Amino acid sequence: xxxxxxxxxxxxxxxxxxxxxxxxxxxxxxxxxxxxxxxxxxxxxxxxxxxxxxxxxxxxxxxxxxxxxxx
Amino acid sequence: xxxxxxxxxxxxxxxxxxxxxxxxxxxxxxxxxxxxxxxxxxxxxxxxxxxxxxxxxxxxxxxxxxxxxxxxxxxxxxxxxxxxxxxxxxxxxxxxxxxxxxxxxxxxxxxxxxxxxxxxxxxxxxxxxxxxxxxxxxxxxxxxxxxxxxxxxxxxxxxxxxxxxxxxxxxxxxxxxxxxxxxxxxxxxxxxxxxxxxxxxxxxxxxxxxxxxxxxxxxxxxxxxxxxxxxxxxxxxxxxxxxxxxxxxxxxxxxxxxxxxxxxxxxxxxxxxxxxxxxxxxxxxxxxxxxxxxxxxxxxxxxxxxxxxxxxxxxxxxxxxxxxxxxxxxxxxxxxxxxxxxxxxxxxxxxxxxxxxxxxxxxxxxxxxxxxxxxxxxxxxxxxxxxxxxxxxxxxxxxxxxxxxxxxxxxxxxxxxxxxxxxxxxxxxxxxxxxxxxxxxxxxxxxxxxxxxxxxxxxxxxxxxxxxxxxxxxxxxxxxxxxxxxx
Numbered sequence: 001x002x003x004x005x006x007x008x009x010x011x012x013x014x015x016x017x018x019x020x021x022x023x024x025x026x027x028x029x030x031x032x033x034x035x036x037x038x039x040x041x042x043x044x045x046x047x048x049x050x051x052x053x054x055x056x057x058x059x060x061x062x063x064x065x066x067x068x069x070x071x
Numbered sequence: 072x073x074x075x076x077x078x079x080x081x082x083x084x085x086x087x088x089x090x091x092x093x094x095x096x097x098x099x100x101x102x103x104x105x106x107x108x109x110x111x112x113x114x115x116x117x118x119x120x121x122x123x124x125x126x127x128x129x130x131x132x133x134x135x136x137x138x139x140x141x142x143x144x145x146x147x148x149x150x151x152x153x154x155x156x157x158x159x160x161x162x163x164x165x166x167x168x169x170x171x172x173x174x175x176x177x178x179x180x181x182x183x184x185x186x187x188x189x190x191x192x193x194x195x196x197x198x199x200x201x202x203x204x205x206x207x208x209x210x211x212x213x214x215x216x217x218x219x220x221x222x223x224x225x226x227x228x229x230x231x232x233x234x235x236x237x238x239x240x241x242x243x244x245x246x247x248x249x250x251x252x253x254x255x256x257x258x259x260x261x262x263x264x265x266x267x268x269x270x271x272x273x274x275x276x277x278x279x280x281x282x283x284x285x286x287x288x289x290x291x292x293x294x295x296x297x298x299x300x301x302x303x304x305x306x307x308x309x310x311x312x313x314x315x316x317x318x319x320x321x322x323x324x325x326x327x328x329x330x331x332x333x334x335x336x337x338x339x340x341x342x343x344x345x346x347x348x349x350x351x352x353x354x355x356x357x358x359x360x361x362x363x364x365x366x367x368x369x370x371x372x373x374x375x376x377x378x379x380x381x382x383x384x385x386x387x388x389x390x391x392x393x394x395x396x397x398x399x400x401x402x403x404x405x406x407x408x409x410x411x412x413x414x415x416x417x418x419x420x421x422x423x424x425x426x427x428x429x430x431x432x433x434x435x436x437x438x439x440x441x442x443x444x445x446x447x448x449x450x451x452x453x454x455x456x457x458x459x460x461x462x463x464x465x466x467x468x469x470x471x472x473x474x475x476x477x478x479x480x481x482x483x484x485x486x487x488x489x490x491x492x493x494x495x496x497x498x499x500x501x502x503x504x505x506x507x508x509x510x511x512x513x514x515x516x517x518x519x520x521x522x523x524x525x526x527x528x529x530x531x532x533x534x535x536x537x538x539x540x541x542x543x544x545x546x547x548x549x550x551x552x553x554x555x556x557x558x
Contacts, residue, residue: 014089016089016094016555017082017085017086017088017089018085019094019107020081020084020085020088020089020094020095021078021081021082021084021085022081022107022110023081023095023097023103023107023550024080024081024084024085024095025073025077025078025080025081025082026073026077026081026103026106026107026110026153026546027081027103027543027546027547027550028076028077028080028081029073029074029077029153030102030106030153030156030157030160030542030546031539031542031543031546032074032077033153033157033161034157034160034161034164034542035535035538035539035542037157037158037161038161038164038165038168038535038538054074054076055076057539058074058076058077058080059080060536060539061080061539061543062080062083062084064539064540064543064544064547065084065543065547066084066087068543068544068547068552069084069087069088069093069095069547069552070087070091
């Protein structure tokens with residue numbers, strides 16, 4: 001399971017962090033939207049069968065991003 | 072619009088980067104760069120006023136800037152860019168994954184099946200398979216009253232054979248079996264049994280061919296059969312006198328009886344020699360092929376005297392003791408006495424040969440597999456080509472030749488352990504090398520790893536997870552993680 005947990009940020013963050021967050025939010029948004037819109041019927045079946053909601057997909061993508069940026 | 076979940080996850084990830092004193096730069100001109108720029112200064116990330124919000128100007132997290140005017144969501148530049156890319160990327164990814172699964176993976180399956188079939192058909196023989204063992208026992212006809220009374224008495228007689236020109240007088244359709252029968256029921260039963268074991272054509276060949284001049288080259292067993300066949304033939308001819316061979320009656324009788332006696336003398340010598348072997352406990356015929364080497368590519372026919380071998384078995388010996396003797400000495404003079412004295416030495420010798428041979432065939436196994444994989448590749452590459460593939464090869468002359476060159480280079484690096492997972496081998500050759508112009512390898516490799524890592528994951532789930540990783544990595548390739556000093 002993805003290990004990135006959604007939580008409200010308690011304190012203001014730097015402008016650079018906001019810029020980074022904007023970029024990474026775009027990666028997540030784009031990837032999830034592409035996967036959701038993925039025309040392959042088999043894979044679409046897997047999405048519905050496994051309860052792959054937008055949130056679950058987002059977490060999977062975020063985990064992959066985390067693997068990449070911390071590698 | 073950015074979904075609030077995406078925003079929160081983006082924030083969390085940016086915190087991870089900050090903790091590591093890292094930041095990210097988008098590659099200029101990339102899709103991600105364009106999307107990020109489209110965010111602008113006060114883009115609404117959600118049409119939900121309660122959603123978490125990033126505001127780049129104010130550096131505030133958690134406050135809603137709001138973008139809904141009179142309850143209607145107004146599309147931003149970012150929305151337009153994002154929607155366009157989602158559509159394009161979805162189509163692109165869909166095509167890539169579909170191509171990977173339907174074309175590349177299908178080719179992998181074909182290749183794998185052909186390799187497995189070829190390797191299954193090629194069975195490496197066991198060490199003992201080098202020997203073609205003929206357990207021989209004198210045919211019953213040689214112990215019959217006929218032979219005892221008409222053959223054995225000629226032992227030691229020095230008789231010259233008189234040649235007869237057979238020409239085409241006796242053809243392949245000649246009923247040799249009927250011709251050599253004696254009329255005595257018991258004897259004929261034994262003759263028929265011997266014919267059945269030896270083969271009618273072989274017996275006819277012995278009678279009619281020039282092999283009588285080549286008798287010295289026949290092995291022990293064949294010599295007995297050869298002399299017995301000719302003895303029975305000339306015996307019948309002497310009685311029946313029905314095939315003249317251009318001879319007068321007197322000459323025919325003279326020649327046929329002479330030759331009958333000649334072959335009787337020869338057969339008597341054969342039988343005498345055989346019986347002396349049995350009495351002396353000899354296990355192998357002298358003409359057994361004993362120059363054994365497990366490196367040889369030929370077989371080694373050996374004749375084991377069954378009657379003596381049965382005695383050896385009763386004493387606890389096996390055919391492997393005989394193999395061991397041959398392997399150790401390259402000689403055929405094995406007797407029961409030698410076996411009694413050194414049996415353990417011979418079985419140890421044979422076990423050593425088997426161990427050495429096992430090492431040898433292990434090396435052979437990988438060489439054969441490499442050769443098979445190489446040989447099958449060109450035909451697999453040409454099989455069931457799509458129109459796009461045909462066009463690609465036409466437009467990229469030399470691509471296929473380069474594929475084979477690269478594949479052969481990879482195949483040369485394989486060792487025995489690689490043969491345990493041919494899927495990986497085939498995936499590397501087909502997906503990684505042959506379709507190197509596509510993303511197939513990344514997609515298929517990920518699917519394979521997912522399914523190997525969790526056997527509960529089916530192909531559909533693996534395809535989905537692989538696609539997520541593929542698209543994520545595609546996006547991440549458009550940015551770089553750099554060291555950053557925060558303001």
